[in-house]
Amino acid sequence: MKANPRDVNSGTYYMDGDVASGYGALAAGCRFIGGYPITPSTEAAETFARIAPKAGAVFIQMEDELASIASVMGASWSGVKTMTITSGPGYSLMMEAIGLGAMIEAPFVILNIQRGGPSTGVPTKTGQADMMQSRWGSHGDYEVIAISPDSPQELFDYTIKAFNLSEKYRCPVMIMADECVGHMSEKVVIPPAEEIEIEPRRFYDGPKEKYLPFKPDQDLVPKMVKAGDGYNLYITGLVHDEKGYPIKNQMEKGKRQKLPTRRLVDKIRLNADKIIELNEEGLDDADVVVVSYGISYRVAVRGIEKAREKGIKVGSLRLITVWPFPDKKINELASKVKAFVVPEINYGQIVFEVERCSHGQANVVLVPHGGAGVHNPDDIAEAIEYAVKEKKKIRKVIEWKTRLEKFVFEGGCKLNK
Amino acid sequence: MAEIRFAGYGGQGIIRSGIIVGKGASIYDNKFSTMNQAFGPEARGGACSSQVLLSDTKVLYPYVTVSDVLVAMSQEGYDMFEPELSDKGTLLIDEDLVKSKPIRGKIKSFSIPSTRLAEELGNRVFANVVMLGFFTAATKLVSKEGMEKAVADSVPERFIKLNLKAFQKGYDYYKE
Amino acid sequence: MNPIITAFANGIKKSGVELSNIVVVSDIPFEPEIIKDLGVDFFHVTRGRAIAFGTGLKLGNPDLKVVAFIGDLMTLGGNHLVHSGRRNMEMLVICVNNFVYKEIAETPAPSVSSPSETGKKFHGTGGFSAFSTFEKPFNAPHLANSCGAVFTARWTAMHTNELTNSIANALLKRGFSVIEVLSPGPNFYKDINQIDSELLDFYYKNSVTKNNEDTRNVEITSEEKIITGEFTDKEKSPFIDTYNAQLGKILGDKFIPLGGHSGRD
Structure with missing residues (x-):
């Protein structure tokens, strides 16, 4: 109609x-x-x-x-x-x-x-x-x-x-x-x-x-x-x-x-x-796939470009539909790629869904952000770079230390040391 | 691709300036643009800024990283955003409101008496439009026609004439 | 069948309102056996939200007659009561007041009066009320009246005829109407034999009817008789009329008013 x-x-x-x-x-x-x-x-x-x-x-x-x-x-x-x-x-x-x-x-x-x-x-x-x-x-x-x-x-x-x-x-x-x-x-x-x-x-x-x-x-x-x-x-x-x-x-x-x-x-x-509606780009020969949604997708694109400049094969999977979650797609990709990088403006939500669907086949790296702003694309680029180099299978979500996190960590949260 | 920053204080039309440039480029010049504003208490007085990204292709990353143009209408705005300006960038300041530091790199710097020119037209609220006229002539990032249409489109009907006059005044000031 | 539902059914008949036009929204669980035979549409929603849900029904289709049967009127539903009165949202609210959350445990509701020898009758004895209650109760008709309701009344469940008449009157009222019904306990929807008949009788015998009484004077206390009657009956432009008038004034011909089926596809 x-x-x-x-x-x-x-x-x-x-x-x-x-x-x-x-x-x-x-x-x-x-x-x-x-x-x-x-x-x-x-x-x-x-x-x-x-x-x-x-x-x-x-x-x-x-x-x-x-x-x-x-x-x-x-x-x-x-x-x-x-x-x-x-x-x-x-x-x-x-x-x-x-x-x-x-x-x-x-x-x-x-x-x-x-x-x-x-x-x-x-x-x-x-x-x-x-x-x-x-x-x-x-x-x-x-x-x-x-x-x-x-x-x-x-x-x-x-x-x-x-x-x-x-x-x-x-x-x-x-x-x-x-x-x-x-x-x-x-x-x-x-x-x-x-x-x-x-x-x-x-x-x-x-x-x-x-x-x-x-x-x-x-x-x-x-x-x-x-x-x-x-x-x-x-x-x-x-x-x-x-x-x-x-x-x-x-x-x-x-x-x-x-x-x-x-x-x-x-x-x-x-x-x-x-x-489910997804936006896929460069997935065919990707070693690393960035899974992102909303504004974080647009920010991640800059990070992806920077990583590609260094010769890394990185693809992008944008979740237009977040729920229901694209279990099948992630699982299928997990068998082919080294790692997923998930930038999101929180301390880990969708990243755990990616980890669940990856069933331990690929590493999963979270690029967190505490809110009130967006990621620095350099952090995403560096996380991609790390993800492609990491040889070990790490059986948990890897939290990437962003510039902001390092600043907070070194500047204030002494307790964590 | 051009990254533009407007800085000043609430009430100067800083956000409106961003909208006009964005609109002029994307609606009348058929380019792509994204405008972001510092939203919150700052939008109602105090420090205030807006940023516009212009591009021939779809803008993905939507924020200024290194600005090509900085338009500063307040000292605070200048101090905050001057370091963000590219070495080859263009700096536009209101000469009565901003005292600039020595020029760095190959920055093209212009001092414009925008508030004074606006007062000559009867009201200092037109200062941002005078500035936009100058901006258009100096940077050529958006066409004059596009900008004029965007100005006319963004102000109440009874003020269109005065705004276009202010725009022209700024435009001519650069030509002189 | 439960006396309140009987009065409701008779009230509808008396008012002449088309049965299929009536939508009942409730936040207390009716048993289907009772409501299904009535011939009305029935919605059972989350606690306290019957008025808000009804507001949506009314604005989605202004032809509907919305009736909200509420248990949690003055607690969870308090803010909705206050604002719907202010807006004069066209709706009949029937507040079933049994003084306790007896369905859950015998805990006191904010309508219960402070304790005394006779007052014990009002109180639950279990749950949160182990130490009886000491908080001041709400005076429901006065609360509704102060918020702007165009019609308020209070009856006990035994005032069958009076309640029927009030329901008929309120259904024909254009505006926010509130009827408080005192009824013992949660089992009001069950067979009459199971109702605590002693308590029902106690409410009835302990009441005195004073129509048009100033709502300030109708607070229920343990010491005095319960005042029943129709207290408020006034005319005031209902929400949809005010909305149509205001927007019509500003938008003129461009405005498509609410009402009839104009807004529906």
Whole structure:
């Protein structure tokens, strides 16, 4: 289905990533955003609030993030596409509800413009330390989709893609951008509506009395209806059967296999190949592969260039989709390359996923960064150089000592010596 | 590839200058550009800076490492970012606001009375646009037409004329 | 069937509101046997978030009649209550007050009054309340009224007719309405025989109806009779009307107002 021209502000702009995401949400057909202002994500909400009323969409500033995310799920079940926008502390507040969202299979998008953390952290500067939180933040078993854009144009494009994925798989989709990308200004081209492909909600169209809200289709995703359309819905966060009724005795014979959590996990895991999007460059003859995402990818490119100048064969694997994780791809590469180098603006999150999927076949080097800034590309280049020279198989994640880390280590953290 | 740094204090239009250059290059000159700003309390008074990268191909690494052009509108900004300027770079300072050190390497240095020229037009808020006019003429990194369109596009409609006048004033000052 | 649900069903009938248009959001676990036969849509969400979830439903489809059945209204849901009152979000909140979190353990809720001989009836005896409670309780109708609710009432679960009428009245109200229902314990959704009938009776007999009473005077104490009645009934522009008026004023023809199905695809 093509986007509605009313929702698409076509043109060529010079704008920052936050603003681009606000435009992207409307173009994707978003009709409701409940949000609460928080740096560095506020501009995205402001943008949507400004343009939405002209397209019949609504922005409401809720009383807090707990309310924002709950309202988004309510609106989702009322039949419209929805999103919320937040950062660090607000994201943490939303965690409980994400489990509900997964459980009641409400399609919705969360834009998280990551900042430095933990706690209030560095509100105006960058971080990539919410990556694991986005995967495991709520209690219980569920799967999500997370995307990591690296430019304002991508924040426009991938906001639309996030909506499409959430409608297709009926699960929370997180846009895990960061302050750098959110506040960076670049040219953004918003194409005409007829060039924007959007995924319509998959509404049920069978006989009313036969509708089962949690009976999956072939691809494990059930069809949806709108609240208020006379389907006598019973939708609960309790473990439920296909009708939606709570399963009272989970050990009851014949009921156990009907627990929905298996399907909540499988609908993403078994469709992972269709969901995952990667950007590969120079992998064919690479000795070392740099695995990166978001702003760290753009920084790593400079490091990769420097390493190549020294004759090192280094490839780049950029995770556009971070969750579900590209297990297969990493495993396949691990059998061919000497090492992975993973620069990320945290003290090790995605690097452990790379280590898990590499199954001890290749060394894994973490280039850490404590946040509030990006890597020095020289650190990445040196880590690559080390990785290609290291002959030993080191059976743990190797933490590269960056300039910043050395400075902190030598300057202050005497205890560690 | 050119790396440009604007430095000054909040309220001088330092970030707007970055946006105008970025917009002029990428939208009207069909090049690629990335603009980053120092965001936070500093954007509302105190030290303030923005950086623009211009390139004929997609900009990947988005930050200034060695700047080719430094536009300094405050002493603090000059002191902080002067060491970052390339030996062959171009330095533009507001002569009433910045006292420069002796010239290093092959740096081309220009002192412009941008605030004074803006005051002649009736308001010192145009100082950054005067500076942009001079910047355009001196560096030739972005076309004059592109810059003029970007200026017109970035200010409220009723101020377009005055801004273009300020731009021209800076541009002419270099020609003189 | 539970007396509150019965009153709710009768209230809907009396109000004439289309059943399929009603969406019930709750943060307490109903048993499906009770709610499924009602013919309404039902959502059971995380603790305290029923009002916020309902806000999304209402703004996603302004044609819906949203009813929030809440147990955690004044604790987890407190901020949502306060702000929805301020916004005058069109919604009926039915706060089932049993004074304790009896489902979990017999721990006191912030609606419970301070201890006394008679007051012991109000209290749980286990869990956190091993030493009884000593904190001041909330006065729910007054809290709602102060926040801007257009309709407030309080009944015990035994006031079947009165409760039915209030629910019917509130469903027709355009704005944020709050009805507090005093009901003993968590088993209210079970067979009436299992309800602590002594306690239910105690609430009923210990109450006095004073319609239009100033909400400042309706605090529940251990010493005095429980005041029941309809306390607030006023007219105020609901959120969607105010939103449409304000944005219409600024954006003129460019504005597509909320309401009907205009916003839906």
